[in-house]
Amino acid sequence: MGQYEWLKHGQGTANNRAIALAYDASQGQVWLGGMFQQSLSLAESNWQAEAGPLHQQDLYWIGLDTKGKLRAGAQYGGPGNDQLTALLMAPGPVLYLIGRQVRADGTANGFILNGQLAPEARPEAQKP
Numbered sequence: 698m699g700q701y702e703w704l705k706h707g708q709g710t711a712n713n714r715a716i717a718l719a720y721d722a723s724q725g726q727v728w729l730g731g732m733f734q735q736s737l738s739l740a741e742s743n744w745q746a747e748a749g750p751l752h753q754q755d756l757y758w759i760g761l762d763t764k765g766k767l768r769a770g771a772q773y774g775g776p777g778n779d780q781l782t783a784l785l786m787a788p789g790p791v792l793y794l795i796g797r798q799v800r801a802d803g804t805a806n807g808f809i810l811n812g813q814l815a816p817e818a819r820p821e822a823q824k825p
Contacts, residue, residue: 702764702765703764703765704765705739705740705761705765706739707737707738707739707740708737708738708739709733709734709735709736709737709738710734710735710736711733711734711735711736712732712733712734712754713731713732713733713734713737714731714732714733715729715730715731716730716731716732716781716782716783716784717729717730717731717781717782717783717784718730718784719784719785719786720786721786721790723788724786724790725762725763726760726761726762726763726768726786727760727761727763728758728759728760728761728784728786728792729758729759729761729784730756730757730758730759730781730784730794731756731757731758731781732754732755732756732757732779732780732781733746733754733755733757734746734753734754734755735753737757739757739759739770740759740761740765740767740770741767742757742759742767742770744757744772746774753774753776753777753778754774754778754779754780755772755773755774755779756772756773756774756779756780756781756794756796757770757771757772757773758770758771758773758784758792758794760792773794773810775798776800776801777798777799777800777801778798778799779796779797779798780796780797780798780799781794781795781796782795782796782797783795783796791811792811793809793810793811794808794809794810794811795807795808795809795810796808796810
């Protein structure tokens with residue numbers, strides 16, 4: 698059996714889940730997205746979910762290089778439960794998060810969140 702090259706462990710105060718994983722071979726990065734309640738510490742990032750009448754749930758995403766070093770990460774959320782269903786990495790590099798937001802009255806809206814990654818999140822910007 699082989700050996701681990703690196704391991705990242707998440708820790709939170711409530712219900713925290715990893716939902717989607719994407720590997721970008723051209724950039725040599727792994728992208729992970731999920732959801733959390735209350736708070737989450739993962740890969741040198743610390744987030745707090747927005748408080749409200751529901752068990753508030755926010756999204757997170759992180760990008761790690763082949764050595765497990767954090768390259769980018771963010772939280773997304775507002776009032777209600779924000780739920781991630783998929784994560785996709787496209788050329789550019791552009792990251793897409795697909796999910797839905799459920800409000801206190803039970804209504805839900807789907808969303809696609811995308812963005813061009815900042816230069817400091819790209820492996821070529823990290824080369825000595």
